[in-house]
Amino acid sequence: MYKPKAPIDHTNAVITIKGLEKSFDDYHVLRGIDLDLYQGENLVVLGRSGTGKSVLIKIISGLLQADTGSINVLGKDINSITDRELQELRIRIGFSFQNSALYDSMTVRKNLEFPLVRNRKGITRKEIDSAVEEVLEAVGLSQTINQMPSELSGGQRKRIGIARTLILNPEIMLYDEPTAGLDPITCIEINELINEVQEKYKTSSIIITHDLTCAKQTGDRIAMLLDGQFQRQGTFDEVFDTNDERVKPFFDYNFIK
Numbered sequence: 001m002y003k004p005k006a007p008i009d010h011t012n013a014v015i016t017i018k019g020l021e022k023s024f025d026d027y028h029v030l031r032g033i034d035l036d037l038y039q040g041e042n043l044v045v046l047g048r049s050g051t052g053k054s055v056l057i058k059i060i061s062g063l064l065q066a067d068t069g070s071i072n073v074l075g076k077d078i079n080s081i082t083d084r085e086l087q088e089l090r091i092r093i094g095f096s097f098q099n100s101a102l103y104d105s106m107t108v109r110k111n112l113e114f115p116l117v118r119n120r121k122g123i124t125r126k127e128i129d130s131a132v133e134e135v136l137e138a139v140g141l142s143q144t145i146n147q148m149p150s151e152l153s154g155g156q157r158k159r160i161g162i163a164r165t166l167i168l169n170p171e172i173m174l175y176d177e178p179t180a181g182l183d184p185i186t187c188i189e190i191n192e193l194i195n196e197v198q199e200k201y202k203t204s205s206i207i208i209t210h211d212l213t214c215a216k217q218t219g220d221r222i223a224m225l226l227d228g229q230f231q232r233q234g235t236f237d238e239v240f241d242t243n244d245e246r247v248k249p250f251f252d253y254n255f256i257k
């Protein structure tokens with residue numbers, strides 16, 4: 001099995017969150033989140049449905065606003081950032097959406113070109129072609145360049161979605177349920193891709209999932225979201241070495257060995 005080798009710089013946090021809270025009407029979803037993501041680290045955020053995992057990464061990428069708390073991303077305070085700074089910051093953050101978010105009317109090539117043309121003013125045709133080819137090779141799908149998204153499998157769509165974020169060379173990757181809806185073998189291939197991206201692109205990543213195989217394979221560290229806070233953090237074995245009745249069933253029902 002592929003093992004991540006990229007070194008983690010524990011002196012350099014690329015994301016620092018303190019006291020983050022978020023409610024929707026009277027539903028208090030996030031109730032005091034403290035979190036550091038270190039340079040080069042794959043951090044898995046585990047939690048049951050509805051615990052606020054997606055809300056958390058949307059706040060980190062500026063798609064949603066926190067009610068209270070400080071959120072520093074790549075040296076920028078998300079709460080006091082201008083719209084222009086937020087736009088610039090977003091280019092440095094790759095967001096891999098659960099549904100891959102491809103444009104169905106565009107070929108794979110056009111889907112990959114789109115973020116480049118929009119965000120890299122003055123880029124030449126030659127540079128675009130070579131970036132597309134490089135990123136397709138990185139996700140192992142060079143042969144799909146002229147295909148339409150509808151002709152791809154779920155796993156291939158997921159890879160192209162990841163390629164489309166990688167093409168802007170993000171420093172941080174946010175993966176929202178990267179293995180959702182995929183068969184177990186394809187899941188393992190996606191987990192391996194996440195580790196390859198970590199090594200090749202030197203990304204720091206947050207991986208949101210409730211798939212424990214994904215957590216175990218990709219996570220240098222696991223943070224478990226329970227009742228709106230990170231109640232347990234550590235390696236996979238550390239997090240699940242507990243009699244906590246809120247954590248144990250999560251492990252037992254995932255049937256992981």
Ligand SMILES: Nc1ncnc2c1ncn2[C@@H]1O[C@H](COP(=O)(O)OP(=O)(O)OP(=O)(O)O)[C@@H](O)[C@H]1O
Binds near residue numbers: 047049
């Ligand atoms: N824009 C919104 N407006 C109102 N409520 C919202 C909004 N976004 C999220 N919520 C609520 O916040 C809670 C947490 O949602 P979130 O999508 O973060 O859960 P999750 O942990 O990612 O779940 P899942 O694993 O099912 O994707 C849910 O109850 C959801 O309905």
